[in-house]
Amino acid sequence: MTGLYTRCGRLTQKGRPCRLGVHRLRWRDPLGWEPPQACGVHLTSEEWEEIYKIEDSYNERKAEAERIKDKEILSRPANWSGFLGSTCSAPDVSCRQTAVAWLVTMDMPDPRVCYDHLTPEERAALDSAQAAVEARLRRLAEEPDCWSWPVPEPREYASEEEACDALSAWQHGRGCAVCGDPSGLVQDHDHTTGLVRGKLCHTCNVKEGKGSTRAPFTRYRERNPASILGVKVRYWSPWTGYAEPEPTLTEEERAAEQRTLRDAVDRLTFPAFGSLPLDDRNDA
Numbered sequence: 001m002t003g004l005y006t007r008c009g010r011l012t013q014k015g016r017p018c019r020l021g022v023h024r025l026r027w028r029d030p031l032g033w034e035p036p037q038a039c040g041v042h043l044t045s046e047e048w049e050e051i052y053k054i055e056d057s058y059n060e061r062k063a064e065a066e067r068i069k070d071k072e073i074l075s076r077p078a079n080w081s082g083f084l085g086s087t088c089s090a091p092d093v094s095c096r097q098t099a100v101a102w103l104v105t106m107d108m109p110d111p112r113v114c115y116d117h118l119t120p121e122e123r124a125a126l127d128s129a130q131a132a133v134e135a136r137l138r139r140l141a142e143e144p145d146c147w148s149w150p151v152p153e154p155r156e157y158a159s160e161e162e163a164c165d166a167l168s169a170w171q172h173g174r175g176c177a178v179c180g181d182p183s184g185l186v187q188d189h190d191h192t193t194g195l196v197r198g199k200l201c202h203t204c205n206v207k208e209g210k211g212s213t214r215a216p217f218t219r220y221r222e223r224n225p226a227s228i229l230g231v232k233v234r235y236w237s238p239w240t241g242y243a244e245p246e247p248t249l250t251e252e253e254r255a256a257e258q259r260t261l262r263d264a265v266d267r268l269t270f271p272a273f274g275s276l277p278l279d280d281r282n283d284a
Contacts, residue, residue: 008020018038018042025055048259088114097116108121146223
């Protein structure tokens, strides 16, 4: 993120001080860390590496906080904020507490009464739903949701198109292969092999792209929908065409490639300057 008041000051290729704002973190700087006084264009690769380590640590803590928050929300099969803002309508009493509304699919309508006035059957249903939700959360914390899907009989596919249709049909209606969320699914593929793995929600796709080391993602890479069905389909993008397998790289080459990719992504945060030469950006 670019600072609004402090200018970079490092010299451009023409020997003039850079007038872009210094690069700032999107949150408070860590204690004891002195941020480099340079814009994103003039930061060295070593300075970028240090910034990436801080950002990765922050993103990991943020993801853990979001996971805990999601767990707290999902572990409640009833909504205590009320059914359409209504209050308890228990007969023969004057109760002003908030009515209960189910947050999960139940075999009974919303009680429209508060927790204290639930019938024994409704309380038993609530306890059962609570146990089911907590069991599902414990399972999703250890393994991807696709491991629980019923697997069809193995078969041979006549073409890659037929295999792709079978993969889509198997995942249709089941949601994200990691968490089960049915909204905003995108096609995920292995960048090493160029092969499709399955569909993920936006959140899981971002975490997978960042190489999350949590159990659901590491196990998803081992056994994803495509590998479970035994299909091999090359990923295709309308912008880049068919994905190709990555060449074999050494650790040093892979680290250098990752730095280059990150530098390119960070430069995209300056779209107004992206099409200008380096020195012209400072004079804009």
